[in-house]
Each structure stands twice: as C-alpha cells, then as structure tokens.
Amino acid sequence: MVSRVIPVDVFDLVVFGGTGDLARRKIIPALYRRFRAGQMIEGSRVIGSARSDFDTESYRAFVAEAIDEFIADHASETVAAFLKSVHFVKLDATGKEGWADLAKLMRKDVVQAFYFSVAPSLFGALAERLESHKIATADSRIVVEKPFGRDLASAKELNATLEAHFDEHQIYRIDHYLGKETVQNLMAVRFGNVLFEPLWNALFVDHVQITVAETVGVGGRGAYYDRSGAMRDMVQNHLMQLLCLIAMEPPARFEPDAVRDEKLKVIRALDPVRHDQIVRGQYKADGEQQGYLEDVEHPDSLTESFIALKVHVSNWRWKGTPFYLRTGKRLKARMSEIVVAFKPTPHSIFDEEAGSKTNVLTIRLQPNEGINLRVTIKEPGPGGMRLVDVPLDMTFADALGPVAREIPDAYERLIMDVIRGNQTLFMRGDEVEAAWAWTDPIIESWTSRGSRPHPYDPGTTGPEDSLMLLHRDGRRWREIEDYGTD
Ligand code: NAP
Numbered sequence: 053m054v055s056r057v058i059p060v061d062v063f064d065l066v067v068f069g070g071t072g073d074l075a076r077r078k079i080i081p082a083l084y085r086r087f088r089a090g091q092m093i094e095g096s097r098v099i100g101s102a103r104s105d106f107d108t109e110s111y112r113a114f115v116a117e118a119i120d121e122f123i124a125d126h127a128s129e130t131v132a133a134f135l136k137s138v139h140f141v142k143l144d145a146t147g148k149e150g151w152a153d154l155a156k157l158m159r160k161d162v163v164q165a166f167y168f169s170v171a172p173s174l175f176g177a178l179a180e181r182l183e184s185h186k187i188a189t190a191d192s193r194i195v196v197e198k199p200f201g202r203d204l205a206s207a208k209e210l211n212a213t214l215e216a217h218f219d220e221h222q223i224y225r226i227d228h229y230l231g232k233e234t235v236q237n238l239m240a241v242r243f244g245n246v247l248f249e250p251l252w253n254a255l256f257v258d259h260v261q262i263t264v265a266e267t268v269g270v271g272g273r274g275a276y277y278d279r280s281g282a283m284r285d286m287v288q289n290h291l292m293q294l295l296c297l298i299a300m301e302p303p304a305r306f307e308p309d310a311v312r313d314e315k316l317k318v319i320r321a322l323d324p325v326r327h328d329q330i331v332r333g334q335y336k337a338d339g340e341q342q343g344y345l346e347d348v349e350h351p352d353s354l355t356e357s358f359i360a361l362k363v364h365v366s367n368w369r370w371k372g373t374p375f376y377l378r379t380g381k382r383l384k385a386r387m388s389e390i391v392v393a394f395k396p397t398p399h400s401i402f403d404e405e406a407g408s409k410t411n412v413l414t415i416r417l418q419p420n421e422g423i424n425l426r427v428t429i430k431e432p433g434p435g436g437m438r439l440v441d442v443p444l445d446m447t448f449a450d451a452l453g454p455v456a457r458e459i460p461d462a463y464e465r466l467i468m469d470v471i472r473g474n475q476t477l478f479m480r481g482d483e484v485e486a487a488w489a490w491t492d493p494i495i496e497s498w499t500s501r502g503s504r505p506h507p508y509d510p511g512t513t514g515p516e517d518s519l520m521l522l523h524r525d526g527r528r529w530r531e532i533e534d535y536g537t538d
Contacts, residue, residue: 060471062095062162066154068145068178069169070100071114074197078228079169080115081122082463087134088126091468099139099157101150111140145174151185164192165470172199172210179217188218193470195224198289200479202280203495204488211481220481224470229290229388230477231462231469234421235297238390241415241423243302248413251394254373258410258527261391262294264379264417265532268386269335269510270347270357278348281355282332286379288491292319293479294390294417295375299365308475312483319486323364325494332498332505333358333515335382341510344381354498356505357381360518361494362525374525378518382510385534388417393527402437409441414530421459422446 065083067075086092100111112135119126119134141157143150158164166182168175175196182188194214201207214223229235242248251257264286270277277285296315303310334357337343344357358380365375394411402408409428416422423446431438469477506515513519513532522528 057089057091059091059093060096060163060468062093063165063471064097064099064158064162065165065167065467065471066099066101066141066158067167067169068101068174069167070111070140071102071104071106072169074169075100076114076118077122078461078463079167079467080118082461082467084119084123084126084131084134085460086464086468087137088130092137094137095162097137097139099141099154101141101143101154103142103144106140106142108138108140112138145170145177145181151181151187155185155187158187160189163471163473164189165195166192167195167467169197172196172201175210176213179214183217190219191222192218193222193224193473194218195226195467195470197226199280199284200225200289200484201488202284204485204492207484207488211485215481221475223481224466224475225479225481225484226466227289227293227479228462228466229293229417230479231464231466232417232421233459233465234415234417234423235294236465236477237423238297238415239306243306249302253369254371256394257373258393258395259373259525260295260298260375261393261530262291262298262375262377262389263391263530263532264291264388265383265513266379266381266386267383267511269341269382270344274348277357278350278353278355282357282359282379282381283491283495287359287361287377288487289479291377291379292487295363295365295377298390298392299370299375301369306476308478309480311476312480316480316483316486317367318365319483319490321365321367321370322490323366324490325361325363327497327501327503329362329521330494330498331358331360331515331518331521332356332503333380333508333518334505335380335510336507338510341382343507343510354502354504358383358505358508358514358518360514360521362521376522376527376529378514378529380508380514384511384513384532386419387532387534389530390415390417391530402439406437406439409439412441 067079069075083092083098106114115138116131116135119131139157141150141154143154166188168178179194201210242252296318299318300314301317303314334344337346345351345353360376360378363375363377392413396408396410400408412426414424416424425444426441427444428439428441431440466477506517508515513529519529
C-alpha cells in the first residue's frame with residue numbers, strides 16, 4: 053500500500069516558546085518529518101520566537117540539534133533544505149520589543165498559525181499583541197496546549213481571554229491523544245464497519261476499561277505536578293477524550309462541529325462519581341528511586357499520582373455499562389489501551405466442558421499501536437468441542453506494511469490539521485468547560501474530606517483497592533503489560 057501525502061497550503065507558523073522543551077521534542081521534529089514527507093512545501097516558514105538571544109542563524113543550529121537528537125534517520129541535505137524555512141524573532145510576550153519585527157516578517161497571503169507553546173499565563177499577552185500589532189488576520193489560527201485551566205473557573209477565564217481576540221473557529225486546543233493514529237482508527241472501526249455499531253451499547257457491552265499507565269515518576273516536574281495530580285493532568289483531558297470517542301453517538305458527518313457536538317453530549321451525560329467509586333494512590337520509594345512525596349518535596353501532599361474511577365454514562369445507549377478509568381505513574385509497564393468487553397452469548401449451545409469465552413476488543417494506543425479482537429473458536433484437534441479465544445490482530449505495522457511502519461507522531465497530524473483549518477481533532481471551548489464541570493465536584497469531594505491517597509509499590513498495577521473496584525463487580529482489570537516499543 054502506498055501512502056498518499058497531500059501537500060498543505062503554504063504557511064507561516066510562529067512557534068512562541070520556540071526554544072522550549074515541547075518545541076524541541078515534539079513541534080520541530082514533527083515539522084521536519086512533514087517537510088521530509090513532502091507535505092510542507094517550499095515557501096512555508098517556521099518562525100521560532102522567545103526572549104532568548106537567538107538570531108535566525110543560531111536558531112537554525114538549535115533546530116538542527118533538535119532534529120539530530122530526536123530523529124534517528126535524517127539526511128543532511130534534507131535537514132539543510134528544511135533549515136532554509138526556519139527563522140527566528142526575539143520578543144517578550146509581555147513587552148514591546150520584537151513585535152514590529154514579527155509584523156514585518158509575516159505574510160498576509162499565506163496561512164498564518166501561531167503556536168502558543170508557552171505557559172498559559174502568557175496566552176492573554178500574546179493574543180492581545182497579535183491583535184494590537186495587526187499581525188493576526190480573521191483567518192489566523194492559534195494553537196494552545198494543555199493544561200487548559202485547573203478548574204471550571206480558570207478554564208472559563210482562559211476561554212474568555214482567547215475569545216476576546218479570536219473566534220472559536222480560530223482556536224485549536226490540543227489534546228495530543230486525539231492525534232494518535234489509533235484514536236482516529238477507533239472512529240473508522242466504529243463508523244466505517246457495519247459489524248460493531250449494532251453491538252455498541254449496554255445490551256451487548258459488559259463494560260469498558262481505559263488505562264493509561266506510565267513507568268516514569270513525576271521527574272523534574274514535581275512542583276507543577278503536585279498542584280495538579282492524575283485527575284487534572286490525565287483524566288479531565290486525555291481519558292475523557294477517549295471515553296467520548298467510545299461512547300458518542302455517530303455524528304451525521306465527519307465534520308468538526310458534528311463530532312464535537314456528540315462528544316459534548318457524552319460529557320454532559322456523565323453521572324457524578326461517588327467517593328467509593330474512586331481509588332487514589334501515591335507511589336512509594338523503592339531501593340533506588342524516591343517516592344512521590346520526596347519527588348514533589350512535599351511530605352504532606354494529598355495529590356494523587358494514580359487514580360482509578362468507575363464512571364457511568366447516563367443515556368439510553370449506555371445505562372448500566374460501567375466505564376472504568378485508570379491512570380498512574382511508576383506502574384509496571386508503559387501502555388495506553390481501551391478495552392471493550394462484550395457480554396457472553398445469551399445461551400450456550402455447548403456443554404460446560406467446552407468452556408465459555410467472551411469477545412474483547414482492545415484498542416492499543418501505545419506502544420505498538422493496533423486493534424485486536426478476541427473471538428471464540430474451537431480448539432483444533434479431535435478431542436471434542438472445546439472453545440478457545442484467539443486474537444484477530446490488526447497491528448498496523450503488520451497489516452499495512454511499510455506505510456504503517458512509521459506511524460506519524462500525533463503532533464504531525466495535528467499541526468497539519470491546523471494548517472488545513474480542520475478542527476475535528478481539537479477540543480472546543482464548551483467541551484473543555486463541560487469536562488471541568490464534571491471534574492470539579494469529584495476533586496472537591498476528596499479535598500473537603502482531606503482524604504489521603506493509598507501508597508503503592510512502584511512497578512505494580514497501583515493500589516490494591518483499585519483491583520477491588522472491579523472485583524466487587526465480578527470483573528477484573530486487564531493486565532498492565534509491556535507490548536514492546538513504539
Ligand atoms: P518550557 O520548556 O519552559 O519553554 C517555555 C518557552 O517559553 C521557552 O521557549 C521560553 O523561552 C518561552 N518564554 C517564556 N517566557 C516568555 C516570554 N515572556 N515571552 C516570550 N517567550 C517566553 O515549556 P514547555 O515544556 O516547552 O511547555 C510549553 C507549553 O506547552 C506549556 O504550556 C506546557 O504546559 C505545555 N505542554 C508541554 C509539554 C511538554 O512535553 N513539554 C506537554 C504538554 C503541554 P525564553 O525563556 O527564551 O523566553
């Protein structure tokens with residue numbers, strides 16, 4: 053199969069925070085790959101910007117180093133060609149200098165995008181100056197990163213700040229999980245096949261599990277993380293988005309507002325979560341590594357590095373089917389997956405010795421993206437009728453050959469969508485606010501009770517109580533296991 057690359061229109065992309073960690077690790081490598089693939093064509097420009105003392109020449113050296121560090125196989129001629137499109141403007145988001153230079157450099161007759169890869173406290177200053185210096189046009193796009201607020205009030209404030217200068221159709225709120233190939237494939241599998249949709253409801257789905265497990269601790273982000281915790285850092289955004297894609301009704305068309313309207317309905321249908329349906333944890337120290345409390349240098353911290361919740365979507369389709377969500381740090385393996393566990397057949401025609409199996413659809417986001425459906429067949433051989441379940445594996449790298457060997461990073465897809473002006477995979481303002489409106493009372497319920505997260509051993513699946521969350525319902529989590537690398 054040959055991959056089709058459709059070049060995007062010529063653009064000027066300004067990366068505010070162009071010297072930061074996100075720019076170096078994700079944005080620059082993503083742009084380079086799209087250039088190499090022929091999607092970013094000649095004439096397009098990447099304009100890094102920050103307060104640091106770079107000029108275009110030294111910034112090109114910085115970009116070349118980032119490519120060197122994060123892209124294993126790069127040809128020097130391609131890098132040299134890419135660097136010609138790279139520029140730098142030194143400016144302070146909160147100051148006066150540099151803005152006239154940026155205004156002079158920008159072209160009005162190409163697609164303009166501004167990536168706010170800076171702290172959210174600078175969003176207002178950037179938006180205001182882009183307007184007052186007449187740099188942005190009615191068609192310019194701005195891209196903002198998580199965290200989008202830390203509660204409903206701050207998210208509303210952030211939305212109001214951006215909306216004072218830009219229309220909603222110009223604002224691209226990134227949740228990089230939505231840029232993952234498998235997440236988009238989830239929509240293709242659900243809505244491009246007749247097989248799944250008739251079964252996709254509480255009559256046939258026993259339960260859904262969504263797991264995002266990390267092996268790393270909070271590392272150097274201790275102080276930031278401790279003000280946030282797993283609920284704010286992961287559940288309110290990434291896990292919520294995955295839940296929406298699983299639970300939403302089919303939109304009439306695959307168009308931005310049609311998709312986002314359906315996701316919003318799911319968020320609004322979420323029941324409040326009782327405190328006995330939540331398990332929070334903090335990783336302990338082990339031989340070599342510090343525990344959470346030492347990592348964040350806050351011995352009394354009540355912030356969770358692990359959370360598991362049982363969530364209900366109260367609508368006709370899902371009434372009675374629980375969604376179990378869990379995410380945590382310093383766990384046994386790094387993996388993200390969604391499991392849709394179907395109910396048993398209504399009646400078994402086989403005798404008890406045959407055993408009984410149920411169908412399970414697993415959508416793996418990382419590592420080694422792919423979709424796997426377990427189906428029941430007869431165990432081969434003359435020994436009578438015994439049932440086994442076997443995987444119908446749709447690991448993309450195997451099924452699609454060279455095209456899928458290098459699955460594009462989520463940022464590649466998302467940045468190209470910004471240039472194309474397609475907001476389908478970005479969160480709308482009302483979606484983000486609805487997600488906080490559901491999250492706030494949950495956080496408030498444990499804050500007001502002063503409840504302490506359960507300590508858990510690193511390298512495990514989290515606190516014991518999270519196993520109980522499912523055991524009480526006669527179910528069990530899928531193993532957190534290593535699927536190899538991506
Ligand atoms: P970072 O490494 O601290 O970089 C911040 C960037 O902002 C630097 O380029 C800095 O350059 C620039 N900057 C700071 N103050 C400025 C000012 N007053 N005017 C102009 N530029 C200024 O941060 P980051 O990790 O790249 O994160 C950027 C944003 O992405 C944040 O909102 C973060 O929450 C979000 N995010 C990051 C990641 C990640 O993996 N890193 C993941 C998800 C979301 P100068 O100091 O030279 O000005």
